[in-house]
Amino acid sequence: MxxxxxxxxxxxxxxxxxxxxxxxxxxxxxxxxxxxxxxxxxxxxxxxxxxxxxxxxxxxxxxxGVRAPAVPAEALRDFRGGDDDLFGRTVSLLAAVVMSMTRGGSPRGRRLELIRRYPELRTRFHQYASAAEKLVEPILAERLAGAAARPAPEDSVAAMLALAGAVIRFAYARDPEMSAGTDVAIENALEIFRDVIRKNP
Missing domain, CATH: 1.10.10.60 (Homeodomain-like)
Known part of the structure; x- marks a missing residue:
């Protein structure tokens, strides 16, 4: 009951x-x-x-249709208990935190149109996106705390968050409505980034 x-x-x-x-x-x-x-x-x-x-x-x-981001417990468990693919796990964690800013039934296309029509809304959205990164930062720093000194752990955290954010923005730019599903769109974007990095060392 x-x-x-x-x-x-x-x-x-x-x-x-x-x-x-x-x-x-x-x-x-x-x-x-x-x-x-x-x-x-x-x-x-x-x-x-x-x-x-x-x-x-x-x-x-x-x-x-946004609210302050949070770290979903399941996403945190997946990040901490996952495989050696730290980049992929960071992208997944950051995506989950960004998604926590909205609730079901809030069309992204409408949000983008509102931001296009009223650019002052972009600032508010970016404040929440920055807050999402700030939530992930100490989690990632904890994971990298025992890493070698080069690059410095704080630089590694900053670089990893910048890359993860770029993957997520790229995924949304390609498919604003995430028509294939958020997980699929993020995974496809992640594979494109990995492919570019592999082929252009």
């Missing part, structure tokens, strides 16, 4: 989150980002202003 209540509560939270986000995105398209107020978004979504801020700290977050 406890699990059923928990899953119902989570489903209700997801429905409310989606209603607020969809309404915020729709009103921003219809009226403009500046003209779509929190009060109007909340009323049209059928929630109070207080409920709005329980789900989204800013109007921009609601419009984008």
């Amino acid at each position: 406890h699990n059923a209540e928990g899953s119902l509560r989570e489903r209700n939270r997801l429905e409310t989150w989606t209603a607020i986000h969809d309404t915020a995105a729709r009103l921003s398209f219809e009226k403009g980002l500046a003209e779509a107020t929190v009060e109007e978004i909340a009323a049209a979504a059928g929630v109070s202003r207080r409920t709005f801020f329980n789900y989204f700290p800013t109007k921009e977050d609601a419009v984008l």
